[in-house]
Amino acid sequence: xxxxxxxxxxxxxxxxxxxxxxxxxxxxxxxxxxxxxxxxxxxxxxxxxxxxxxxxxxxxxxxxxxxxxxxxxxxxxxxxxxxxxxxxxxxxxxxxxxxxxxxxxxxxxxxxxxxxxxxxxxxxxxxxxxxxxxxxxxxxxxxxxxxxxxxxxxxxxxxxxxxxxxxxxxxxxxxxxxxxxxxxxxxxxxxxxxxxxxxxxxxxxxxxxxxxxxxxxxxxxxxxxxxxxxxxxxxxxxxxxxxxxxxxxxxxxxxxxxxxxxxxxxxxxxxxxxxxxx
Amino acid sequence: xxxxxxxxxxxxxxxxxxxxxxxxxxxxxxxxxxxxxxxxxxxxxxxxxxxxxxxxxxxxxxxxxxxxxxxxxxxxxxxxxxxxxxxxxxxxxxxxxxxxxxxxxxxxxxxxxxxxxxxxxxxxxxxxxxxxxxxxxxxxxxxxxxxxxxxxxxxxxxxxxxxxxxxxxxxxxxxxxxxxxxxxxxxxxxxxxxxxxxxxxxxxxxxxxxxxxxxxxxxxxxxxxxxxxxxxxxxxxxxxxxxxxxxxxxxxxxxxxxxxxxxxxxxxxxxxxxxxxx
Numbered sequence: 374x375x376x377x378x379x380x381x382x383x384x385x386x387x388x389x390x391x392x393x394x395x396x397x398x399x400x401x402x403x404x405x406x407x408x409x410x411x412x413x414x415x416x417x418x419x420x421x422x423x424x425x426x427x428x429x430x431x432x433x434x435x436x437x438x439x440x441x442x443x444x445x446x447x448x449x450x451x452x453x454x455x456x457x458x459x460x461x462x463x464x465x466x467x468x469x470x471x472x473x474x475x476x477x478x479x480x481x482x483x484x485x486x487x488x489x490x491x492x493x494x495x496x497x498x499x500x501x502x503x504x505x506x507x508x509x510x511x512x513x514x515x516x517x518x519x520x521x522x523x524x525x526x527x528x529x530x531x532x533x534x535x536x537x538x539x540x541x542x543x544x545x546x547x548x549x550x551x552x553x554x555x556x557x558x559x560x561x562x563x564x565x566x567x568x569x570x571x572x573x574x575x576x577x578x579x580x581x582x583x584x585x586x587x588x589x590x591x592x593x594x595x596x597x598x599x600x601x602x603x604x605x606x607x608x609x610x611x612x613x614x615x616x617x618x619x620x621x622x623x624x625x626x627x628x629x630x631x632x633x634x635x636x637x638x639x640x641x642x643x644x645x646x647x648x649x650x651x
Numbered sequence: 652x653x654x655x656x657x658x659x660x661x662x663x664x665x666x667x668x669x670x671x672x673x674x675x676x677x678x679x680x681x682x683x684x685x686x687x688x689x690x691x692x693x694x695x696x697x698x699x700x701x702x703x704x705x706x707x708x709x710x711x712x713x714x715x716x717x718x719x720x721x722x723x724x725x726x727x728x729x730x731x732x733x734x735x736x737x738x739x740x741x742x743x744x745x746x747x748x749x750x751x752x753x754x755x756x757x758x759x760x761x762x763x764x765x766x767x768x769x770x771x772x773x774x775x776x777x778x779x780x781x782x783x784x785x786x787x788x789x790x791x792x793x794x795x796x797x798x799x800x801x802x803x804x805x806x807x808x809x810x811x812x813x814x815x816x817x818x819x820x821x822x823x824x825x826x827x828x829x830x831x832x833x834x835x836x837x838x839x840x841x842x843x844x845x846x847x848x849x850x851x852x853x854x855x856x857x858x859x860x861x862x863x864x865x866x867x868x869x870x871x872x873x874x875x876x877x878x879x880x881x882x883x884x885x886x887x888x889x890x891x892x893x894x895x896x897x898x899x900x901x902x903x904x905x906x907x908x909x910x911x912x913x914x915x916x917x918x919x920x921x922x923x924x925x926x927x928x929x
Contacts, residue, residue, distance in 0.1 A: 428902065
């Protein structure tokens with residue numbers, strides 16, 4: 374394990390994702406624990422992670438954790454389902470600060486929400502292939518049956534901005550038919566981009582199916598974790614103190630454009646770093 | 652400039668792309684100059700390139716050229732439109748072996764094909780943003796007007812396998828409406844994946860529009876270049892000699908699956924390398 378100094382209450386939280394999607398998690402944390410400082414990293418030079426291998430995602434994630442630690446973060450949130458599915462266990466074993474992912478919090482809520490025991494999960498190929506949601510849900514609810522479906526066109530459709538659109542509706546209908554056929558009553562939006570398609574997805578699956586957004590549940594879990602460890606920041610940053618910082622591995626312009634559509638009040642700047650040097 | 656030994660006729664040709672798309676160029680070279688040995692590299696750990704910056708693409712391409720040179724290639728084909736648009740000039744300045752891209756050959760044919768001077772280009776955001784096709788076409792045909800349109804959903808649709816499909820047809824109709832409105836008579840398929848959508852695209856733009864496939868034109872250009880430099884391999888590899896080798900930066904399975912749908916007789920293996928070490 375890499376050693377660390379004593380963790381400080383006023384240290385920032387590190388949050389990372391393959392690109393912009395993790396900002397939906399960042400936003401939930403901002404809203405739920407507004408005193409906290411945060412450092413966000415988006416791996417925009419190597420995005421997306423969803424179709425890449427466990428070995429590659431773990432290597433990339435390890436570099437990012439090393440980078441975030443140079444900012445003396447007190448905890449890290451892996452705000453990407455694919456990285457949570459593939460790399461979280463290795464990161465937790467290698468580093469000695471608390472690291473949480475987005476999968477377990479979402480799985481926990483889904484396991485408690487379902488009435489008929491039929492849970493759908495939509496996510497990237499990597500997350501579905503890992504069967505990680507199955508593992509976590511069945512630990513809590515061994516009788517639940519989980520139906521996974523990879524939806525590789527959802528991220529590019531979101532990035533094209535076609536959120537409420539006939540093409541997106543048709544694509545969603547095809548992807549989700551295999552799940553609605555199974556009489557699911559709960560559906561996990563298992564990729565950070567998918568909550569942006571929430572209204573189209575809800576129309577396709579019908580009002581009887583409860584959608585679970587792991588971003589929200591992750592912020593709740595983080596707050597409990599920090600509280601249990603007595604690491605919640607007791608006071609808001611002073612005026613003039615920088616509360617949020619953003620870093621990316623490719624140029625910042627495109628990141629900022631999308632980021633500013635997600636984060637209220639906007640993000641003024643993001644700094645580019647060479648992540649493979651960490 | 653990095654120095655090199657005298658180039659050998661029986662040395663391999665290096666071909667690279669962000670992923671699998673460049674195999675459409677590889678295939679054309681196989682067919683047009685069947686005596687040549689080739690080394691293919693697909694940057695599957697960092698794919699796609701189309702929405703990333705010039706700086707990042709140039710850095711990635713430089714690493715790949717260094718890797719290909721460890722195989723003593725006699726020439727390199729940048730079989731990716733985005734890398735040709737952004738990085739080719741830097742690579743040509745830094746390395747002392749012949750390096751060609753896919754843009755100039757396609758631009759040349761389009762400039763000679765158009766009758767009414769209205770040429771459409773469809774490609775990634777990077778390639779369209781660079782206006783590289785405009786530059787090359789207007790050098791040869793200053794009166795031509797070029798209409799560019801980025802089509803970011805085409806690559807994921809191809810990778811989903813939805814080649815002849817109502818969703819793909821609808822997406823193509825939206826993207827291409829802006830070009831058909833301009834009375835184009837020639838359309839460049841400016842991304843290596845797009846020839847796989849040729850039949851859908853032709854239906855949408857109508858039979859009056861000539862589609863230009865830069866992959867084909869690049870193989871023609873390469874043959875002329877090697878012939879002019881007296882570097883064509885005069886005889887086919889001996890039985891048992893390995894003619895084609897494939898390398899990738901992520902795991903090989905997924906690459907091989909797609910590769911085997913493109914390359915006749917199939918690709919038996921691909922080797923994973925850590926490209927950022929070059």
